[in-house]
Amino acid sequence: MSHTQFNITGMHCASCAVNIESELGKRTGVQKANVNYALSRASVEHDDSVSEHDLHAAVQGMGYGVSASGMPMDEHAHHESDQGAGRRAAISMGLAVPTVVMAMMGFWEWPQAILSTIVVLGPGMEFHRMTFKLLVRAKANMDTLITMGTLVALAFSWWQFSVGGDLYFEIAALITGFILLGRYFETRAKGRASEAISRLLELGAKMAHKIQDFKGASAPLQNAAEAATNIVDVPVESLKLGDLVLVKPGEKIPLDGMIVKGESSLDESMLTGESMPVGKREGDSVFGATVNQQGALTVKVTALSGNTVLAQIVKLVEQAQQQKAPIQKLVDKISGIFVPIVIVLAVITFSVWFIFTGDMTTSFIPAVAVLVIACPCALGLATPTAILVGTGRGAKEGILIKSGEALERNRHIDAVLFDKTGTLTEGRPSVTDTTVNDEHLALVASLEASSEHPLAQAVVRYANDKKLALKMSDRTQSITGKGIEGVVDQKKIIIGSPSYVNQFCQFRQNQPMVDRWQGEGKTVVVACIDNELAGLLAIADAPKSTAKTAVAELKRMGKEVVMVTGDNRKTAEAIARELGIEQVEADVLPGTKLEVVKAWQDKGKRVAYVGDGINDAPALTQADLGIAVGSGTDVAIEAGQIVLVGGGPEKVVSGLKLAAVTYRGIKQNLFWAFFYNVVAIPLAAVGLLNPLIASAAMAFSSVSVVLNSLRIRRAKI
Secondary structure, three states: OEEEEEEEEOOOOHHHHHHHHHHHHOOOOEEEEEEEOOOOEEEEEEOOOOOHHHHHHHHHHOOOEEEOOOOOOOHHHHHHHHHHHHHHHHHHHHHHHHHHHHHHHOOOHHHHHHHHHHHHHOOOHHHHHHHHHHHHOOOOOHHHHHHHHHHHHHHHHHHHHHHOOOOOHHHHHHHHHHHHHHHHHHHHHHHHHOOHHHHHHHOOOOEEEEEOOOOHHHOOOOOOOOOHHHEEEEEHHHOOOOOEEEEOOOOEOOOOEEEEEOOEEEEOHHHHOOOOOEEEOOOOEEOOOOEEOOOOEEEEEOOOHHHOHHHHHHHHHHHHHHOOOHHHHHHHHHHHHHHHHHHHHHHHHHHHHHHHHOOHHHHHHHHHHHHHHOOHHHHHHHHHHHHHHHHHHHHHOOEEEOOHHHHHHHHHOOEEEEEHHHHHEOOOOEEEEEOOOHHHHHHHHHHHOOOOOHHHHHHHHHHHHOOOOOOOEEEEEEEOOOEEEEEEOOEEEEEEOHHHHOOOOOOHHHHHHHHHHHHOOOEEEEEEEOOEEEEEEEEEOOEOOOHHHHHHHHHHOOOEEEEEOOOOHHHHHHHHHHHOOOEEEOOOOHHHHHHHHHHHHHOOOOEEEEEOOHHHHHHHHHOOEEEEEOOOOHHHHHHOOEEEOOOOOHHHHHHHHHHHHHHHHHHHHHHHHHHHHHHHHHHHHOOOOOHHHHHHHHHHHHHHHHHHHHHHHHOOO
16 A cells, blocks of 8 residues: 655635545545644545546646645645635725725715625635535535625625615625634644644755765864864755764754764753753764764764654654544534535525515525535544644654654543653663772772673773773673672772672671661672772662652552562562562563553553563563663664653653643644634524624634634643
């Protein structure tokens, strides 16, 4: 199956989107069609018997325009759309207002007739053109209602003008003006709601300093002037895998890569939402569009522009915005029959009034009011605009909501299950406590540097963080499962488990400390130098700094918090106590995390699962809401409905809150959209709403929905 996306111009309401979606879905070879009114964009899955040209022709045949761009409309396109809508609104209101003034003063009937006709058949022609194109296909949309209301008012006024009756030219003109003005504001508001992707795309670097002749450590690139003969500025798109680029302080990393020379700190807030810079050195990965803050870096390109982390985020956000939330299916069904129902109601309104009054003029006013008060636009914008703003805000903060379905799944989560390693904890062992002084620690770390054991590497990292100078070790011997020994600076060093090292030096007086650390789930390592006790080190997979606060906040939100780990129960419970978690699933094998999720669901709980590894993917999929940590594997990211880029467990709290705020915005929008139509149409039918007031209310109802969605930008999460 092929997946084709293209932009559509000329859609004015939710009924337009439903009609186009229906037309595309009828095509032989089309499996699924999705038209998003807020994005003005179609997404179609089809087989090879259908070409993109066929899809465009189907849409154009209905009277709409097509843009074959692979990306949603950019800011320039939105600006042009704004200008066009603004120009039509200005002309129509500029002519309609004098018409109303003349009507109120009761004179100059000919100028009223001429100005009103210019407004209705000039700027208002966009309504009528679309109405007649759809009429040929026996379809209707919002334009149909406006055309009927304005043309009936105009034609009725010309007839009355000829026989000397009451005139309603100002109604036809002002209805057109109000609706065009409302569309202008709606276009502007929709542009603001859908700007997330264009803002993300703008973050990327446009040019890169490509190094033509890199001489490595023998000729370090200290600054741009020294290396000028080796560097050429090229567009980022021209870079290839393996190319080397120079990134100066204050510049953006052009593409994802690996540092081959230099050390600096990078601002990664545009990816992760984290304000603190991240230290980087040789061998570390860097990401395109992040900002180098200090030293010059030489970076080897490891991903091209379409495959960078930023590009993946843009793709996820675009997919989330294009997809419809399940609740939208109900709205689409209502929008599909909305316009025909309103036309029938208008005819009934006219007929009932005429039966009781016998006066065509009296019957005409409420019928026109019914036509122009109805607004499927607000219904069509209610869900997608909230999703647009919610996903856009999330992308800025490193919280990627992948679909509207994730918003609905979030509603009734009872329990949050955390995979421990790499999610609640750092994912690698580190020294948490020690009684070894810095002088002895330098010797101990020098010996440990010759070992690849994770515990040994934890000691080396700890010494490096303290900026201790390490030395070469000699006669190193590793004793499997027990420890390591060797000579550093002519001193005999022995490091290992308490039971092993106890043979060489006594630490009986330190046994209570050993017991306490082991009770906390930590691994205790004893260091001996020349048969004298140098001290103890406690090593553990340390909890992330924000884990305890995140757990407390989830509990405050009424969620049960559970830690899932393969650790033995004693170690697991020690870490859980430190984090304030009462419920622990310990001794869980990698392949049985799925069963743990099912077991909690069998208890009647709606489960959110948070994980970052390949073995978490089945559990993420099984959970009612899968939350994947973006620092993990691609499989985990694919499996989750929400992806967290960077940060710690606090992002889980923010992600759940953002999803809740966004879904609450959807419900508010739908309530007001339905409430507006349910209340306004009967009021218009019984004659309590003048057509002018009705048209103004209709014009701004959809704008109010978009503005309510924009509140999500500022909501506290």
